[in-house]
Amino acid sequence: MVNGVKQFELEQASFSEFAKAAYKNFNMDYPKFFKMDNLSKLAFLASEIILGSKVKEGEENNIALVFANQSSSLDTDVKYQGSIADKENYFPSPAVFVYTLPNICIGEISIRHKLQSENAFFVFEDFNAEFMTNYADLLLATNKAEKVLCGWVEYYQENYKAILYMVEKQGDLEHNKEIVNTLYNK
Amino acid sequence: MEAKSRLAEVVVKNVYITKTNCVTPLGFDVASNWQALLKGQSGIQRFEKLGMLESFYASVVDSDKIDTAFASISDKNHFTKLEKMLILALMPLIGQYNITNKTAFVFSTTKGNIGLLEDENNAVEGAHLAVLAKKISSFFGFSTEPIVVSNACVSGVLAIAVAKRMIQTGVYDNAFVVAGDAVSEFVLSGFNSFQAMSEAPCKPYDEERNGVTLGEAAAAVYLTSRETEVRPGAVKVIGDGAINDANHISGPSRTGEGLFRSIESAFAEAGVAKEKLDYISAHGTATLYNDEMEAVAFNRLGINTVSVNSLKAFYGHTLGASGLLETVIAIESARNNQLIASKGFAKMGVSQPISIITKNEEKEINFFLKTASGFGGCNTAVLFEKVV
Amino acid sequence: MEALKQELKGKIIEVLNLEDIAVEEINDNDALFGDGLGLDSIDALELIVLLDKDYGIKLTDPKAGKTIFQSVETMATYITDNRTK
DSSP states (O other): OBTTBOOOOOOSOOHHHHHHHHHHHTTOOOGGGGGSOHHHHHHHHHHHHHHHHHOOTTSOOOEEEEEEESSTTHHHHHHHHHHHHOGGGOOOOHHHHTTSSTTHHHHHHHHHHTOOSBEEEEEOSSOOHHHHHHHHHHHHHTTSOSEEEEEEEEEETTEEEEEEEEEESSOSEEOOHHHHHHHHHO | OEEEOSOOOOOOOOOEEEEEEEEBTTBSSHHHHHHHHHTTOOOEEEEEEETTEEEEEEEOOOHHHHHHHHHTTOSOOOOOHHHHHHHHHHHHHHTTSOOOTTEEEEEEOSSTTGGGGGSTTSOGGGGOHHHHHHHHHHHHTOOSOOEEEOOGGGHHHHHHHHHHHHHHTTSOSEEEEEEEEOOOHHHHHHHHHTTOBOSSSOOTTBTTOOOBOEEOEEEEEEEEOOGGGOOBTBEEEEEEEOBOOOSOSSSOOTTOHHHHHHHHHHHHHHTOOGGGOOEEEOOOOOOHHHHHHHHHHHHHHTOTTSEEEOOHHHHOBOGGGHHHHHHHHHHHHHHHTEEOOOTTOOSBOSSSOOEEOOSOEEOOOSEEEEEEEEGGGEEEEEEEEEOO | OHHHHHHHHHHHHHHTTOTTOOGGGOOTTOOSBTTSSOBOHHHHHHHHHHHHHHHOOOOOOGGGHHHHTTOHHHHHHHHHHHOOO
């Protein structure tokens, strides 16, 4: 959904089917997408829809990325642990290991849009609207960023949710924790 | 959805670090660590056989010593080694300052209790970083929601910036920041699969460097905006930046762009000229690319003549703890006006000239910089000024 | 050798998640890195794991990968000469 309008739907599909279908639906042309882990795919898809219209090619885009979730990279951690659990079949994969950090998804989005900007990844038990609001506001107020893309990107074993919103000095909505919570609970 | 920021401007609030602590193989307080560093001692040792690794070097804290130290402060025993280290690191700070509902608890880690996944009988939930953070914050009775920073190898430095920024929003008056990561088969095998592990103790910036040595540690600092708590020897956090390379998820930018911009951002905020800088505590992981990238960034910024060291050959790369641990030691360097030799370095191994500290020496340190860079293209720089 | 090359192409696509590329599109002498398939440093590490896992070849010097992983042709030759399974 973008600004409350449904953009794409695929029912009763696994995440990887959903991700692939969404990628095709929005005509994304970015083969690296298929190398990403599930958390990065989720964050990438969600951000692509918002940033597509916000990032100006060939210009400096000072859009900070401030993301958070509950499960960090645990989904991929479990997968990686599986590759070293059996001593008879012990083949740790570097391509899996690199995704055992939650901020890699921020790196993927930064690379995609050449965002050399402030970025941070946080972990909370639940979506923390108050923290996200305050942190984003401070980045804007101190001119460390011109815009802030805030996100809750949670993925653990087929349970997933991504909520992204852009905060600017001028916008349609007042940026406060109540409004942000409403977005999250929609 | 677009939303309008309501914080038009922030009142510039001074934020200070007034108290520090660390738990490492070299000691369980700052004083013992400092003495060991002055003598050039390292926590790195050789270990045999772990998982499929025949042998490896790492800086590991003795579990029995942790248990003994922990028994003297608590009779509870349902804590993992990492949790005990975190509590031991934070304990001396808590006694000194009150926790209120305007006190933040910031926790930095990359992998937390990841070792719990090794035993299939453990619930996966035990490895949740927020659960670990809650366990530590409840132990000390924090009432605010823990803020967990998990941003790869910059986490420890970024946690300081986050605490300072959140204090500046006015939401908090003060903050306790604690950082910790443990050596596990998980990270050892991962770095090994990246062919990034050194076969000998790591040698930051040296010609013969060929990878990292991992380590474990916990560190803690107290940040405050209350001027009444500030004494000489405290340090003011005067600028920070945490900017992405947008280049590659595992390799640093060849031009050091993210680090360059992070440092620029820190200096711009502080309004301090780069000529004033007395010391840089750099990341120096001893991989070919990281150390080279840092040298390039420091040269581009014109701070390549400033005395610089890496503490990785003392402590190994302690991941989410490293940035905070190394800041604690850098603060000690400033307090004592004493530079510590960059262990493991013999012959210049980066293409651009930088001023590696080759022997312990006295030097007045008023302004110093802590930097880190990590997977995901992240970088962080925090600039400090000593209170005299 | 021909069978091995076909097998390798399939494995490379699978292991490196080259979703948009088909076996027929990879020529034996196409450059795997750089302008060819555009593989990167993590892919190179992953190919080292592939050699170990499927052909019992342990590559201890990562720099050796540079010549071995030039193309499917060079990989197949190396595997034929060194495989232990």
